[in-house]
Amino acid sequence: MDNAGLARVFSDIGDLLEIKGANPFKIRAYRNAADIIGHMAERVADLTEADVRGIPGIGKDLAAKIRELVDTGELVYFDALRQEFPASILDMLRLQGVGPKTVGLLYAELGIETLDELEAAASDGRLRQLKGMGAKKEQLLLRSLAEHRSRVGRHLVGRADAIATRLTEYLRMEAPEATIFPVGSLRRGRETCGDIDLLAVNATDALMPHFTRFPDVERILGQGPTKSSVLLRGGVQVDLRVVAAESAGAAAQYFTGSKAHNIAVRDIALQRGLKLNAYGLFRVADGEYVAGAAESDVYEALGLAYVPPELREHRGEIAAAATRNLPHLVERSDLRGDLHSHTTATDGKADVETMATAARDAGLEYLAITDHSQALAMANGLDERRALAHATHIREVNSRLEGITLFAGIECDIRADGTLDLADDCLAELDLVVASVHSAFGQGEQEMTDRLLRAIESPFVDIIGHPTGRLLLRRDPYALNLERVLDAAARCGVAMEINSQIHRLDLSDSHARLARDRGVKLVISTDAHAPAAFELLRWGVTVARRAWLEPGDVLNTLGAEDLRASLRRHRVTG
């Protein structure tokens, strides 16, 4: 069992214990363990007993449960808990505004086990019989249900990628000579994927049966010589297609999509008397094969420059490819630093030095430590005194570390009225300020827009963190007039963040493109809470590429001193 699997079990145990009303500190211990394991770089399954015991937060009991899960794939304690409640009950916890108490109450009083039953009870007024349930709660529930339904069946790109990577490694064991890679929305880097499409070139007949024997397969949806589909445990569907070498490029192009992009490309083919399908590019007149072994051959044969997969959304890329005006998209290797990270001073998992060396090992030249401000009490946010002491500590660590430059910053809360959570004279002492919204998400558009405008007007704000507050598959962005916010940011020289956390990716690709078009600079940051998180930069880069961004649009492609000089605080003239 991998780390994600272990983390999921402990997280589910935490949820079930909470519904049960167990000791909150016991619940926290399970959640904490899930969090730690989920963030670890090493495979816990490969560690020795002593190493597992050495992980802070893992004691005798949890170590034994990890051992049982690794050895048997099951956990008696977990199974017993699941006997007490139907499995579907956990789905209700995913609803916005529904917590464990409500789930427990609904199950105990009305016997509600599923989302469908909850919807029926909310619709026919039964919910209102319950203590603490009124008309507004009923409306909230119905809205949450509708939002949830629109997300069902989609998966975060980072999770889909992890599954695709594991599956590809498994397939290569059977077919080491084959080329196997993801296509579809995963290859285009969309923020969520409905399913995973894999393409195999030069594979033997043994590959398909090997695919359907993958240990995580729950159900085989279809199996044939060139295409098979399986449903994995956890609900992800994976399709594998096997194609001949002379069709590899055409198949990759065809299955990568998007649909709109492909329709437009095929239209260009027809205009040239050519026909494009998954097997190749052919002359209509005599059926003669023109191209198909490589994607670039297909595009070139149509008079188009090779279009990077991230741009294939029919948002102007075909015209740009035809006129050789495609952007030189930013790449991970262009990024020289990260401007948003946390440490154990607030809710991070590692100290300043550990985070700094991890950033250096990830190839970065600089890192801004931006712990939370006091309003985020739950995260042990810093008040002015602690923020300044922390800055002193960061600068002390910086002075003795080689190969990485640290910026002493803060992620300062933007309060509900748009004022900042720390006093100006404190913010002025820091190297960099990321300002973010973490509260009062329910404000109306006018109020929220004014709130952000007020923050942007502050001369001490350099960057707006995760600007729309969305959580993919969980929470919609808050109401916001983004155009007004972007125009203010452009005027004040405030940069907008592309947050690389896979459940945020905020700004989104289309918003980041809008920001660039409005004259706003972007930064690509990890919001790292653990050393392994610097790997997440690739997802921020994917968003930036989908936004058509070039290195010059992204501030942290600059070296440390150029970046420092380009921050708003050093450019403000008044």
Next chain:
DNA sequence: GCCGTTTTCGGCCCGACTGTTTTCAGTCG
């Protein structure tokens, strides 16, 4: 359930917001 130079018990980050209360419970981060 974890943790410990205050060490085997008794602590363990809590404030804002909402909707439902008539003094608070639940959710969120």
